[in-house]
Amino acid sequence: MLKRTVFFVSESTGITAETLGHSLISQFEKTVEFTTIYKPYINTAEKAQELVDRFNRLYQEQGYAPIVFATMAEPEIRVMLKRSSCLYIELFDTFIGPLSKELGVNPSGERGRSHGITNGDRYENRMSIINFAMTNDDGARLDKYDQADVILVGVSRSGKTPTCLYLAMHFGLRAANYPLTEEDFEQNKLPDVLLKHRQKLIALTIDPMRLSRIREERRPGSRYASLHRCQSEVRQALQYFTRHQLTVIDTTSYSIEEISSRIMNTIRTA
Amino acid sequence: MLKRTVFFVSESTGITAETLGHSLISQFEKTVEFTTIYKPYINTAEKAQELVDRFNRLYQEQGYAPIVFATMAEPEIRVMLKRSSCLYIELFDTFIGPLSKELGVNPSGERGRSHGITNGDRYENRMSIINFAMTNDDGARLDKYDQADVILVGVSRSGKTPTCLYLAMHFGLRAANYPLTEEDFEQNKLPDVLLKHRQKLIALTIDPMRLSRIREERRPGSRYASLHRCQSEVRQALQYFTRHQLTVIDTTSYSIEEISSRIMNTIRTA
Numbered sequence: 001m002l003k004r005t006v007f008f009v010s011e012s013t014g015i016t017a018e019t020l021g022h023s024l025i026s027q028f029e030k031t032v033e034f035t036t037i038y039k040p041y042i043n044t045a046e047k048a049q050e051l052v053d054r055f056n057r058l059y060q061e062q063g064y065a066p067i068v069f070a071t072m073a074e075p076e077i078r079v080m081l082k083r084s085s086c087l088y089i090e091l092f093d094t095f096i097g098p099l100s101k102e103l104g105v106n107p108s109g110e111r112g113r114s115h116g117i118t119n120g121d122r123y124e125n126r127m128s129i130i131n132f133a134m135t136n137d138d139g140a141r142l143d144k145y146d147q148a149d150v151i152l153v154g155v156s157r158s159g160k161t162p163t164c165l166y167l168a169m170h171f172g173l174r175a176a177n178y179p180l181t182e183e184d185f186e187q188n189k190l191p192d193v194l195l196k197h198r199q200k201l202i203a204l205t206i207d208p209m210r211l212s213r214i215r216e217e218r219r220p221g222s223r224y225a226s227l228h229r230c231q232s233e234v235r236q237a238l239q240y241f242t243r244h245q246l247t248v249i250d251t252t253s254y255s256i257e258e259i260s261s262r263i264m265n266t267i268r269t270a
Numbered sequence: 271m272l273k274r275t276v277f278f279v280s281e282s283t284g285i286t287a288e289t290l291g292h293s294l295i296s297q298f299e300k301t302v303e304f305t306t307i308y309k310p311y312i313n314t315a316e317k318a319q320e321l322v323d324r325f326n327r328l329y330q331e332q333g334y335a336p337i338v339f340a341t342m343a344e345p346e347i348r349v350m351l352k353r354s355s356c357l358y359i360e361l362f363d364t365f366i367g368p369l370s371k372e373l374g375v376n377p378s379g380e381r382g383r384s385h386g387i388t389n390g391d392r393y394e395n396r397m398s399i400i401n402f403a404m405t406n407d408d409g410a411r412l413d414k415y416d417q418a419d420v421i422l423v424g425v426s427r428s429g430k431t432p433t434c435l436y437l438a439m440h441f442g443l444r445a446a447n448y449p450l451t452e453e454d455f456e457q458n459k460l461p462d463v464l465l466k467h468r469q470k471l472i473a474l475t476i477d478p479m480r481l482s483r484i485r486e487e488r489r490p491g492s493r494y495a496s497l498h499r500c501q502s503e504v505r506q507a508l509q510y511f512t513r514h515q516l517t518v519i520d521t522t523s524y525s526i527e528e529i530s531s532r533i534m535n536t537i538r539t540a
Contacts, residue, residue, distance in 0.1 A: 002375070004373065012528070013527045013528050013531040015527050016289060016293060019286060020361070023286060024362070024366065027366060027369075028373055029378075030378055032375060038534060040531045040532075040535055041532070041535060067372065087368070087369075092293070092294070095294055095359055095361070099294060099295075099337070102335075102337065102357045103272070103274065103302055105272070105301045105302060107298060108299075126526070127484070130431070130435065134407070159397075161401070161404065162396075162439070165400065165404075165435055165439065166439060169432070169436060169439065169526070170285070214397070217398070256396070257285050260283075261283040261285060262310075262311070265308070265310055
Protein backbone atom coordinates (compact mmCIF):
# COMPACT_ATOMS: atom_id res chain seq x y z
CA MET A 1 0.00 0.00 0.00
CA LEU A 2 1.18 3.54 -0.77
CA LYS A 3 2.15 5.58 2.26
CA ARG A 4 2.03 9.35 2.58
CA THR A 5 2.45 11.83 5.42
CA VAL A 6 -0.13 14.58 5.76
CA PHE A 7 0.16 17.79 7.80
CA PHE A 8 -2.67 20.08 8.91
CA VAL A 9 -1.12 23.50 9.43
CA SER A 10 -2.47 26.84 10.57
CA GLU A 11 -1.41 29.94 12.44
CA SER A 12 -4.59 29.53 14.46
CA THR A 13 -6.56 26.46 15.65
CA GLY A 14 -6.20 24.61 12.35
CA ILE A 15 -9.64 23.12 12.81
CA THR A 16 -10.75 24.07 9.29
CA ALA A 17 -7.57 22.60 7.80
CA GLU A 18 -7.99 19.42 9.79
CA THR A 19 -11.69 18.93 9.06
CA LEU A 20 -11.57 19.64 5.34
CA GLY A 21 -8.18 17.97 4.93
CA HIS A 22 -9.38 14.73 6.51
CA SER A 23 -12.45 14.81 4.35
CA LEU A 24 -10.29 15.22 1.23
CA ILE A 25 -7.83 12.42 1.98
CA SER A 26 -10.70 10.06 2.86
CA GLN A 27 -11.29 9.95 -0.91
CA PHE A 28 -7.98 8.12 -1.33
CA GLU A 29 -7.89 5.95 1.78
CA LYS A 30 -8.59 2.73 -0.07
CA THR A 31 -5.24 2.86 -1.86
CA VAL A 32 -3.10 5.15 0.29
CA GLU A 33 -2.19 4.79 3.96
CA PHE A 34 -1.95 8.27 5.47
CA THR A 35 -0.06 9.31 8.59
CA THR A 36 -1.61 12.58 9.79
CA ILE A 37 0.11 15.25 11.87
CA TYR A 38 -1.67 18.23 13.37
CA LYS A 39 0.29 21.49 13.61
CA PRO A 40 -1.77 24.46 14.85
CA TYR A 41 -0.32 27.81 15.97
CA ILE A 42 2.49 28.05 13.41
CA ASN A 43 2.64 31.81 13.92
CA THR A 44 6.34 32.70 13.81
CA ALA A 45 9.05 32.34 11.18
CA GLU A 46 10.97 30.09 13.62
CA LYS A 47 8.12 27.62 13.93
CA ALA A 48 7.62 27.72 10.16
CA GLN A 49 11.33 27.03 9.57
CA GLU A 50 11.16 23.97 11.84
CA LEU A 51 8.31 22.67 9.71
CA VAL A 52 10.14 23.43 6.47
CA ASP A 53 13.15 21.44 7.73
CA ARG A 54 10.87 18.60 8.66
CA PHE A 55 9.16 18.58 5.24
CA ASN A 56 12.52 18.56 3.46
CA ARG A 57 13.80 15.75 5.68
CA LEU A 58 10.67 13.66 5.11
CA TYR A 59 10.99 14.12 1.37
CA GLN A 60 14.58 12.91 1.44
CA GLU A 61 13.79 9.94 3.66
CA GLN A 62 10.58 8.81 1.97
CA GLY A 63 11.13 9.92 -1.61
CA TYR A 64 7.70 11.54 -1.52
CA ALA A 65 6.74 15.07 -0.60
CA PRO A 66 4.47 15.38 2.43
CA ILE A 67 1.01 16.77 1.72
CA VAL A 68 0.21 19.96 3.60
CA PHE A 69 -3.31 21.26 4.12
CA ALA A 70 -3.06 24.81 5.40
CA THR A 71 -5.08 27.86 6.32
CA MET A 72 -2.31 30.40 6.58
CA ALA A 73 -3.03 34.13 6.65
CA GLU A 74 0.54 35.37 6.96
CA PRO A 75 1.92 35.70 3.39
CA GLU A 76 5.57 35.34 4.43
CA ILE A 77 4.99 32.08 6.27
CA ARG A 78 2.87 30.84 3.40
CA VAL A 79 5.70 31.48 0.97
CA MET A 80 8.20 29.68 3.24
CA LEU A 81 6.02 26.57 3.41
CA LYS A 82 5.18 26.65 -0.31
CA ARG A 83 8.85 26.73 -1.28
CA SER A 84 9.69 23.63 0.75
CA SER A 85 9.48 20.03 -0.48
CA CYS A 86 5.76 19.56 -0.01
CA LEU A 87 2.47 19.66 -1.85
CA TYR A 88 1.07 22.83 -0.29
CA ILE A 89 -2.73 23.11 -0.47
CA GLU A 90 -4.11 26.40 0.83
CA LEU A 91 -7.73 25.84 1.83
CA PHE A 92 -8.71 29.38 2.74
CA ASP A 93 -6.94 31.92 0.61
CA THR A 94 -7.77 30.05 -2.58
CA PHE A 95 -11.32 31.41 -2.28
CA ILE A 96 -10.69 34.88 -0.89
CA GLY A 97 -9.65 36.29 -4.28
CA PRO A 98 -12.78 35.34 -6.26
CA LEU A 99 -14.98 36.35 -3.32
CA SER A 100 -13.30 39.73 -2.97
CA LYS A 101 -13.70 40.35 -6.71
CA GLU A 102 -17.40 39.44 -6.68
CA LEU A 103 -18.11 41.63 -3.65
CA GLY A 104 -15.89 44.48 -4.82
CA VAL A 105 -14.53 44.66 -1.26
CA ASN A 106 -11.07 43.95 0.13
CA PRO A 107 -10.80 41.26 2.83
CA SER A 108 -10.18 42.55 6.35
CA GLY A 109 -7.18 40.30 6.89
CA GLU A 110 -8.27 39.43 10.42
CA ARG A 111 -8.26 35.69 10.75
CA GLY A 112 -9.73 33.05 12.93
CA ARG A 113 -12.82 35.15 13.49
CA SER A 114 -15.14 32.22 13.11
CA HIS A 115 -13.58 30.44 16.06
CA GLY A 116 -12.20 33.33 18.09
CA ILE A 117 -13.91 35.34 20.76
CA THR A 118 -15.08 38.52 19.09
CA ASN A 119 -16.64 39.72 22.29
CA GLY A 120 -17.19 38.42 25.78
CA ASP A 121 -20.97 38.32 25.52
CA ARG A 122 -20.89 35.91 22.63
CA TYR A 123 -18.57 33.57 24.53
CA GLU A 124 -20.71 33.65 27.64
CA ASN A 125 -23.80 33.08 25.57
CA ARG A 126 -22.19 30.02 24.06
CA MET A 127 -21.17 28.70 27.47
CA SER A 128 -24.71 29.17 28.67
CA ILE A 129 -26.05 27.27 25.65
CA ILE A 130 -23.73 24.33 26.32
CA ASN A 131 -24.67 24.42 29.99
CA PHE A 132 -28.29 24.34 28.96
CA ALA A 133 -27.71 21.11 27.04
CA MET A 134 -25.84 19.60 29.99
CA THR A 135 -28.41 20.49 32.65
CA ASN A 136 -31.40 19.63 30.47
CA ASP A 137 -30.08 16.24 29.53
CA ASP A 138 -32.12 13.12 30.14
CA GLY A 139 -35.29 14.91 31.23
CA ALA A 140 -33.50 16.38 34.23
CA ARG A 141 -35.21 19.78 34.29
CA LEU A 142 -38.67 19.70 32.77
CA ASP A 143 -39.39 23.23 33.97
CA LYS A 144 -36.87 24.74 31.54
CA TYR A 145 -38.53 23.52 28.35
CA ASP A 146 -40.01 26.94 27.63
CA GLN A 147 -36.43 28.20 27.14
CA ALA A 148 -35.50 25.39 24.75
CA ASP A 149 -35.21 25.85 20.98
CA VAL A 150 -35.72 22.16 20.44
CA ILE A 151 -36.59 19.14 22.59
CA LEU A 152 -35.50 15.70 21.44
CA VAL A 153 -37.63 12.79 22.52
CA GLY A 154 -36.85 9.09 22.18
CA VAL A 155 -36.10 5.90 24.08
CA SER A 156 -32.95 5.52 26.13
CA ARG A 157 -29.76 5.29 23.95
CA SER A 158 -31.43 6.46 20.75
CA GLY A 159 -28.82 9.22 20.32
CA LYS A 160 -30.44 12.17 22.11
CA THR A 161 -27.56 13.27 24.34
CA PRO A 162 -24.71 13.54 21.83
CA THR A 163 -27.06 15.16 19.32
CA CYS A 164 -28.13 17.79 21.86
CA LEU A 165 -24.51 18.56 22.65
CA TYR A 166 -23.61 18.88 18.99
CA LEU A 167 -26.63 21.14 18.32
CA ALA A 168 -25.53 23.33 21.22
CA MET A 169 -21.87 23.42 20.37
CA HIS A 170 -21.97 23.70 16.61
CA PHE A 171 -25.26 25.42 15.88
CA GLY A 172 -25.77 27.38 19.11
CA LEU A 173 -29.17 25.84 19.76
CA ARG A 174 -30.71 25.46 23.21
CA ALA A 175 -31.37 21.75 23.03
CA ALA A 176 -33.09 19.67 25.73
CA ASN A 177 -34.00 16.01 25.62
CA TYR A 178 -36.55 13.72 27.20
CA PRO A 179 -36.07 9.95 27.45
CA LEU A 180 -39.23 7.85 27.12
CA THR A 181 -39.28 5.37 30.00
CA GLU A 182 -41.45 2.46 31.09
CA GLU A 183 -43.51 4.89 33.12
CA ASP A 184 -44.41 6.84 29.98
CA PHE A 185 -45.33 3.60 28.22
CA GLU A 186 -47.59 2.57 31.10
CA GLN A 187 -49.43 5.88 30.85
CA ASN A 188 -49.96 5.05 27.18
CA LYS A 189 -49.31 8.65 26.15
CA LEU A 190 -46.60 11.27 25.87
CA PRO A 191 -46.28 13.24 29.12
CA ASP A 192 -48.20 16.53 29.26
CA VAL A 193 -45.01 18.52 29.82
CA LEU A 194 -43.89 17.46 26.34
CA LEU A 195 -47.24 17.97 24.63
CA LYS A 196 -47.28 21.53 25.95
CA HIS A 197 -44.24 22.15 23.71
CA ARG A 198 -45.32 19.99 20.80
CA GLN A 199 -43.99 22.43 18.17
CA LYS A 200 -40.47 22.11 19.62
CA LEU A 201 -40.43 18.31 19.68
CA ILE A 202 -38.31 16.23 17.35
CA ALA A 203 -38.47 12.47 17.73
CA LEU A 204 -35.56 10.07 17.37
CA THR A 205 -36.01 6.43 16.51
CA ILE A 206 -33.53 3.60 16.01
CA ASP A 207 -33.46 0.04 14.77
CA PRO A 208 -34.23 -2.25 17.77
CA MET A 209 -31.41 -4.68 16.89
CA ARG A 210 -28.90 -1.85 16.96
CA LEU A 211 -30.43 -0.40 20.12
CA SER A 212 -30.10 -3.75 21.84
CA ARG A 213 -26.43 -3.93 20.83
CA ILE A 214 -25.77 -0.42 22.20
CA ARG A 215 -27.58 -1.13 25.47
CA GLU A 216 -25.87 -4.49 25.79
CA GLU A 217 -22.55 -2.66 26.00
CA ARG A 218 -23.85 -0.56 28.85
CA ARG A 219 -25.63 -3.25 30.86
CA PRO A 220 -24.72 -6.69 29.50
CA GLY A 221 -27.39 -9.38 29.86
CA SER A 222 -29.96 -6.99 31.33
CA ARG A 223 -33.68 -6.92 30.54
CA TYR A 224 -33.06 -3.28 29.54
CA ALA A 225 -30.77 -4.48 26.72
CA SER A 226 -32.91 -7.44 25.60
CA LEU A 227 -34.09 -7.40 21.99
CA HIS A 228 -37.66 -8.02 23.12
CA ARG A 229 -37.69 -4.94 25.34
CA CYS A 230 -36.00 -2.79 22.69
CA GLN A 231 -38.52 -3.86 20.05
CA SER A 232 -41.44 -3.11 22.33
CA GLU A 233 -40.11 0.33 23.37
CA VAL A 234 -39.31 1.42 19.82
CA ARG A 235 -42.73 0.25 18.56
CA GLN A 236 -44.64 2.07 21.29
CA ALA A 237 -42.54 5.22 20.90
CA LEU A 238 -43.25 5.26 17.16
CA GLN A 239 -46.97 5.00 17.89
CA TYR A 240 -46.77 8.11 20.07
CA PHE A 241 -44.75 9.98 17.44
CA THR A 242 -47.26 9.15 14.72
CA ARG A 243 -50.24 10.04 16.91
CA HIS A 244 -48.84 13.52 17.52
CA GLN A 245 -47.45 13.91 14.00
CA LEU A 246 -43.90 14.58 15.18
CA THR A 247 -40.95 14.80 12.80
CA VAL A 248 -39.15 11.49 13.25
CA ILE A 249 -35.45 10.99 12.50
CA ASP A 250 -34.05 7.47 12.32
CA THR A 251 -30.59 7.57 13.91
CA THR A 252 -29.65 3.98 13.02
CA SER A 253 -27.20 4.70 10.25
CA TYR A 254 -26.43 8.36 10.70
CA SER A 255 -23.61 10.13 12.48
CA ILE A 256 -24.20 12.82 15.08
CA GLU A 257 -23.39 15.49 12.48
CA GLU A 258 -25.90 14.05 10.05
CA ILE A 259 -28.68 13.79 12.64
CA SER A 260 -27.95 17.35 13.77
CA SER A 261 -27.99 18.83 10.30
CA ARG A 262 -31.23 17.01 9.52
CA ILE A 263 -32.72 18.61 12.63
CA MET A 264 -31.41 22.03 11.60
CA ASN A 265 -32.95 21.47 8.18
CA THR A 266 -36.41 20.84 9.65
CA ILE A 267 -36.12 23.84 11.99
CA ARG A 268 -34.67 26.43 9.62
CA THR A 269 -37.26 26.20 6.89
CA ALA A 270 -35.88 29.42 5.38
CA MET B 271 -24.12 48.83 3.85
CA LEU B 272 -23.90 46.27 1.06
CA LYS B 273 -26.21 43.30 1.42
CA ARG B 274 -25.67 39.84 0.01
CA THR B 275 -27.36 36.48 0.40
CA VAL B 276 -25.17 33.46 1.03
CA PHE B 277 -26.12 29.77 0.70
CA PHE B 278 -24.32 26.78 2.18
CA VAL B 279 -25.21 23.83 -0.03
CA SER B 280 -24.35 20.15 0.07
CA GLU B 281 -25.81 16.79 -0.84
CA SER B 282 -24.80 15.68 2.65
CA THR B 283 -24.64 17.50 6.02
CA GLY B 284 -23.10 20.67 4.56
CA ILE B 285 -21.08 21.15 7.73
CA THR B 286 -17.83 21.69 5.83
CA ALA B 287 -19.51 24.21 3.51
CA GLU B 288 -21.04 26.03 6.46
CA THR B 289 -17.89 26.13 8.58
CA LEU B 290 -15.47 27.19 5.87
CA GLY B 291 -18.05 29.45 4.18
CA HIS B 292 -18.72 31.37 7.40
CA SER B 293 -15.02 31.72 7.98
CA LEU B 294 -14.56 33.14 4.46
CA ILE B 295 -17.38 35.70 4.61
CA SER B 296 -16.23 36.86 8.05
CA GLN B 297 -13.39 38.56 6.13
CA PHE B 298 -15.92 40.92 4.54
CA GLU B 299 -18.37 41.46 7.40
CA LYS B 300 -17.22 44.98 8.15
CA THR B 301 -18.55 46.25 4.81
CA VAL B 302 -21.11 43.66 3.76
CA GLU B 303 -24.20 42.48 5.61
CA PHE B 304 -24.74 38.80 4.86
CA THR B 305 -27.96 36.83 5.11
CA THR B 306 -27.01 33.15 5.41
CA ILE B 307 -29.16 30.19 4.40
CA TYR B 308 -28.25 26.59 5.14
CA LYS B 309 -29.31 23.98 2.58
CA PRO B 310 -28.04 20.47 3.35
CA TYR B 311 -29.25 17.28 1.62
CA ILE B 312 -29.65 18.68 -1.89
CA ASN B 313 -29.44 15.20 -3.34
CA THR B 314 -31.99 15.10 -6.18
CA ALA B 315 -32.37 17.06 -9.41
CA GLU B 316 -35.75 18.30 -8.13
CA LYS B 317 -34.26 19.83 -4.99
CA ALA B 318 -31.46 21.34 -7.06
CA GLN B 319 -33.97 22.85 -9.51
CA GLU B 320 -35.85 24.50 -6.62
CA LEU B 321 -32.58 26.09 -5.52
CA VAL B 322 -31.74 27.20 -9.07
CA ASP B 323 -35.14 28.91 -9.32
CA ARG B 324 -34.53 30.58 -6.00
CA PHE B 325 -31.06 31.82 -7.03
CA ASN B 326 -32.44 33.23 -10.29
CA ARG B 327 -35.32 34.92 -8.47
CA LEU B 328 -32.99 36.48 -5.89
CA TYR B 329 -30.75 37.79 -8.63
CA GLN B 330 -33.68 39.46 -10.35
CA GLU B 331 -35.03 40.92 -7.13
CA GLN B 332 -31.75 42.11 -5.62
CA GLY B 333 -29.65 42.84 -8.70
CA TYR B 334 -26.86 40.76 -7.16
CA ALA B 335 -26.13 37.09 -7.55
CA PRO B 336 -26.33 35.06 -4.34
CA ILE B 337 -23.04 33.55 -3.18
CA VAL B 338 -23.09 29.76 -2.93
CA PHE B 339 -20.56 27.76 -0.92
CA ALA B 340 -20.95 24.13 -1.87
CA THR B 341 -19.50 20.69 -1.35
CA MET B 342 -21.29 18.83 -4.11
CA ALA B 343 -20.13 15.42 -5.28
CA GLU B 344 -22.80 14.80 -7.93
CA PRO B 345 -21.47 16.35 -11.19
CA GLU B 346 -24.93 16.85 -12.73
CA ILE B 347 -26.25 18.78 -9.75
CA ARG B 348 -23.04 20.78 -9.61
CA VAL B 349 -23.49 21.81 -13.24
CA MET B 350 -27.12 22.81 -12.62
CA LEU B 351 -26.15 25.07 -9.73
CA LYS B 352 -23.12 26.52 -11.55
CA ARG B 353 -25.23 27.53 -14.55
CA SER B 354 -27.70 29.51 -12.43
CA SER B 355 -27.37 33.15 -11.45
CA CYS B 356 -24.99 32.71 -8.54
CA LEU B 357 -21.33 32.87 -7.62
CA TYR B 358 -20.73 29.14 -7.18
CA ILE B 359 -17.73 28.30 -4.97
CA GLU B 360 -16.95 24.59 -4.75
CA LEU B 361 -15.00 24.01 -1.55
CA PHE B 362 -14.22 20.33 -1.93
CA ASP B 363 -13.73 19.35 -5.54
CA THR B 364 -11.39 22.25 -6.16
CA PHE B 365 -8.69 20.31 -4.29
CA ILE B 366 -9.45 16.76 -5.37
CA GLY B 367 -7.80 17.19 -8.79
CA PRO B 368 -4.35 18.37 -7.57
CA LEU B 369 -4.43 15.79 -4.79
CA SER B 370 -5.31 12.98 -7.15
CA LYS B 371 -2.51 14.01 -9.51
CA GLU B 372 0.08 14.15 -6.70
CA LEU B 373 -0.95 10.76 -5.34
CA GLY B 374 -1.36 9.17 -8.76
CA VAL B 375 -4.62 7.65 -7.49
CA ASN B 376 -8.22 8.26 -8.54
CA PRO B 377 -10.63 9.47 -5.85
CA SER B 378 -13.13 6.90 -4.62
CA GLY B 379 -16.10 9.17 -5.25
CA GLU B 380 -17.71 8.17 -1.95
CA ARG B 381 -18.60 11.31 -0.09
CA GLY B 382 -19.41 12.39 3.38
CA ARG B 383 -17.08 9.78 4.78
CA SER B 384 -15.61 12.09 7.33
CA HIS B 385 -18.99 12.63 8.94
CA GLY B 386 -20.80 9.43 8.01
CA ILE B 387 -20.88 6.15 9.84
CA THR B 388 -18.40 3.92 8.11
CA ASN B 389 -19.03 1.15 10.55
CA GLY B 390 -21.04 0.59 13.70
CA ASP B 391 -18.07 0.11 15.98
CA ARG B 392 -16.70 3.54 15.22
CA TYR B 393 -20.06 5.14 15.98
CA GLU B 394 -20.43 3.28 19.25
CA ASN B 395 -16.89 4.17 20.20
CA ARG B 396 -17.67 7.83 19.61
CA MET B 397 -20.85 7.61 21.68
CA SER B 398 -18.89 6.01 24.48
CA ILE B 399 -16.28 8.79 24.34
CA ILE B 400 -18.97 11.48 24.59
CA ASN B 401 -20.61 9.59 27.42
CA PHE B 402 -17.27 9.46 29.15
CA ALA B 403 -17.05 13.27 29.06
CA MET B 404 -20.62 13.58 30.35
CA THR B 405 -20.23 11.15 33.25
CA ASN B 406 -16.77 12.34 34.21
CA ASP B 407 -17.77 15.97 34.32
CA ASP B 408 -17.19 18.04 37.42
CA GLY B 409 -15.21 15.41 39.31
CA ALA B 410 -18.18 13.09 39.37
CA ARG B 411 -16.33 9.80 38.94
CA LEU B 412 -12.81 9.92 40.26
CA ASP B 413 -12.41 6.16 39.86
CA LYS B 414 -12.44 6.39 36.06
CA TYR B 415 -9.39 8.61 35.71
CA ASP B 416 -7.21 5.68 34.66
CA GLN B 417 -9.33 5.46 31.49
CA ALA B 418 -9.00 9.16 30.69
CA ASP B 419 -6.71 10.51 27.96
CA VAL B 420 -6.66 13.89 29.63
CA ILE B 421 -7.93 15.39 32.90
CA LEU B 422 -8.62 19.12 33.04
CA VAL B 423 -8.24 20.80 36.39
CA GLY B 424 -9.29 24.31 37.35
CA VAL B 425 -11.63 26.36 39.50
CA SER B 426 -15.38 26.34 38.92
CA ARG B 427 -16.39 28.10 35.64
CA SER B 428 -12.90 28.22 34.19
CA GLY B 429 -14.07 26.48 30.99
CA LYS B 430 -13.47 22.81 31.81
CA THR B 431 -16.84 21.35 30.84
CA PRO B 432 -17.33 22.76 27.33
CA THR B 433 -13.66 22.07 26.56
CA CYS B 434 -14.01 18.43 27.62
CA LEU B 435 -17.09 18.04 25.44
CA TYR B 436 -15.35 19.58 22.46
CA LEU B 437 -12.27 17.38 22.95
CA ALA B 438 -14.57 14.35 23.05
CA MET B 439 -16.74 15.32 20.14
CA HIS B 440 -14.20 16.76 17.75
CA PHE B 441 -10.96 14.98 18.62
CA GLY B 442 -12.30 11.73 20.07
CA LEU B 443 -10.45 12.17 23.33
CA ARG B 444 -11.57 10.64 26.63
CA ALA B 445 -11.62 13.85 28.64
CA ALA B 446 -12.45 14.13 32.35
CA ASN B 447 -12.37 17.21 34.52
CA TYR B 448 -11.89 18.05 38.17
CA PRO B 449 -13.08 21.31 39.74
CA LEU B 450 -10.91 22.72 42.51
CA THR B 451 -13.15 23.58 45.44
CA GLU B 452 -12.76 25.22 48.84
CA GLU B 453 -12.09 21.81 50.30
CA ASP B 454 -9.05 21.38 48.06
CA PHE B 455 -7.82 24.84 49.03
CA GLU B 456 -8.18 24.02 52.73
CA GLN B 457 -6.04 20.90 52.24
CA ASN B 458 -3.45 23.20 50.69
CA LYS B 459 -2.60 20.62 48.00
CA LEU B 460 -3.97 18.96 44.92
CA PRO B 461 -5.95 15.84 45.82
CA ASP B 462 -4.03 12.56 45.64
CA VAL B 463 -6.41 11.14 43.04
CA LEU B 464 -5.17 13.85 40.66
CA LEU B 465 -1.52 13.56 41.52
CA LYS B 466 -1.69 9.85 40.74
CA HIS B 467 -2.41 10.88 37.12
CA ARG B 468 -0.12 13.88 36.98
CA GLN B 469 1.02 13.20 33.41
CA LYS B 470 -2.59 13.45 32.20
CA LEU B 471 -3.34 16.75 33.93
CA ILE B 472 -3.81 20.02 32.07
CA ALA B 473 -4.61 23.09 34.12
CA LEU B 474 -6.98 25.86 33.11
CA THR B 475 -6.76 29.35 34.51
CA ILE B 476 -8.79 32.50 33.89
CA ASP B 477 -8.69 36.19 34.68
CA PRO B 478 -10.44 36.70 38.09
CA MET B 479 -12.44 39.72 36.82
CA ARG B 480 -13.85 37.68 33.99
CA LEU B 481 -14.45 34.69 36.25
CA SER B 482 -16.41 36.89 38.62
CA ARG B 483 -18.55 38.16 35.73
CA ILE B 484 -19.28 34.60 34.56
CA ARG B 485 -20.14 33.40 38.08
CA GLU B 486 -22.24 36.50 38.68
CA GLU B 487 -24.52 35.40 35.87
CA ARG B 488 -25.00 32.05 37.51
CA ARG B 489 -25.43 33.17 41.13
CA PRO B 490 -25.86 36.96 41.24
CA GLY B 491 -24.58 38.66 44.39
CA SER B 492 -23.18 35.44 45.89
CA ARG B 493 -19.91 35.06 47.74
CA TYR B 494 -19.08 32.45 45.07
CA ALA B 495 -19.17 35.18 42.42
CA SER B 496 -17.40 37.89 44.42
CA LEU B 497 -14.20 39.28 42.93
CA HIS B 498 -12.37 38.66 46.21
CA ARG B 499 -13.23 34.98 46.21
CA CYS B 500 -12.40 34.60 42.50
CA GLN B 501 -9.00 36.28 42.98
CA SER B 502 -8.15 34.07 45.93
CA GLU B 503 -9.21 30.84 44.16
CA VAL B 504 -7.33 31.63 40.95
CA ARG B 505 -4.18 32.59 42.89
CA GLN B 506 -4.18 29.44 44.98
CA ALA B 507 -4.93 27.25 41.96
CA LEU B 508 -1.99 28.76 40.09
CA GLN B 509 0.27 28.01 43.05
CA TYR B 510 -0.72 24.33 42.86
CA PHE B 511 -0.20 24.27 39.09
CA THR B 512 3.28 25.77 39.40
CA ARG B 513 4.25 23.47 42.26
CA HIS B 514 3.43 20.40 40.16
CA GLN B 515 4.73 21.91 36.91
CA LEU B 516 1.45 21.42 35.06
CA THR B 517 0.82 22.84 31.59
CA VAL B 518 -1.41 25.85 32.21
CA ILE B 519 -3.78 27.30 29.59
CA ASP B 520 -5.35 30.70 30.19
CA THR B 521 -8.92 30.53 28.89
CA THR B 522 -9.72 34.22 29.37
CA SER B 523 -9.64 35.29 25.76
CA TYR B 524 -9.85 32.02 23.88
CA SER B 525 -12.78 30.19 22.38
CA ILE B 526 -13.52 26.55 23.15
CA GLU B 527 -11.98 25.55 19.79
CA GLU B 528 -8.80 27.46 20.57
CA ILE B 529 -8.44 26.02 24.06
CA SER B 530 -9.06 22.52 22.69
CA SER B 531 -6.55 22.80 19.89
CA ARG B 532 -3.95 24.15 22.31
CA ILE B 533 -4.55 21.09 24.46
CA MET B 534 -4.23 18.81 21.43
CA ASN B 535 -1.02 20.56 20.57
CA THR B 536 0.52 19.83 23.98
CA ILE B 537 -0.65 16.21 23.90
CA ARG B 538 0.24 15.27 20.34
CA THR B 539 3.87 16.25 20.38
CA ALA B 540 4.38 14.33 17.14
